[in-house]
Amino acid sequence: MGKLIVIDHPLIQHKLTLIRDKNTGSKDFRDIVKEMSMLIGYEITRDLPLQEVEVETPLCITKSKALSGKKLGLIPILRAGLGMVDGVLQLIPAAKVGHVGLYRDPVTLEPVEYYCKLPSDVQERDLIVLDPMLATGGSASAAIRFLKDKGATNIKLACLIASPEGIKVVQEQHEDVDIYVASVDEKLDDHAYIVPGLGDAGDRLFGTK
Helix, strand or coil, rough: CCCEEECCCHHHHHHHHHHHHHCCCHHHHHHHHHHHHHHHHHHHHHHHHEEEEEEECCCEEEEEEHHHCCEEEEEEEEECCCCHHHHHHCCCCCCCECCEEEEEEECCCCCCHHHHCCCCCCCCCCCEECCEEEEECCHHHHHHHHHHCCCCCCCEEEECCEEEHHHHHHHCCCCCEEEEECCEECCCCCCEEEEECCCCCHHHCCCCC
């Protein structure tokens, strides 16, 4: 079973409170989501492999550590996942970015794919799927399935808020995927919104309804 990692860093928890607040406007919401994504990305990349290199300081030549060149990819689920990309890219600017477009059918609540554009070498990369909200788990699970169908074998999922129901779906359908979240909230309501949640992340990011 993939691990569930709840990141309880004080800065993340403080920023989470700010984006829950219905009075936080779109600009501040975007900025805070970006900051939280960078902090979550820091935790996700904690185990990146290192190699020893030689470097010349102003005083002498010494041995030091550098990333070993592992190929990484970021896969935001459109559209809300776009709000998380820049924050993670600040940490790993060499990562390639693919996009998976999904929407939730308002009647069946099932994910429907409308766009998928991935790096050509996706099967060689460690991938981080980005989506602020893990609600029913349908969209995240479908996106992960698309990636696996393209040959991806090492995938992590990064979210801001998750429901117990969504976590259960992803873990049951993708036992090899670790999930990183800032909060596991109480439940889903009758409309499949996370409670207490923060509303619709896409609408709040982009000022739409």
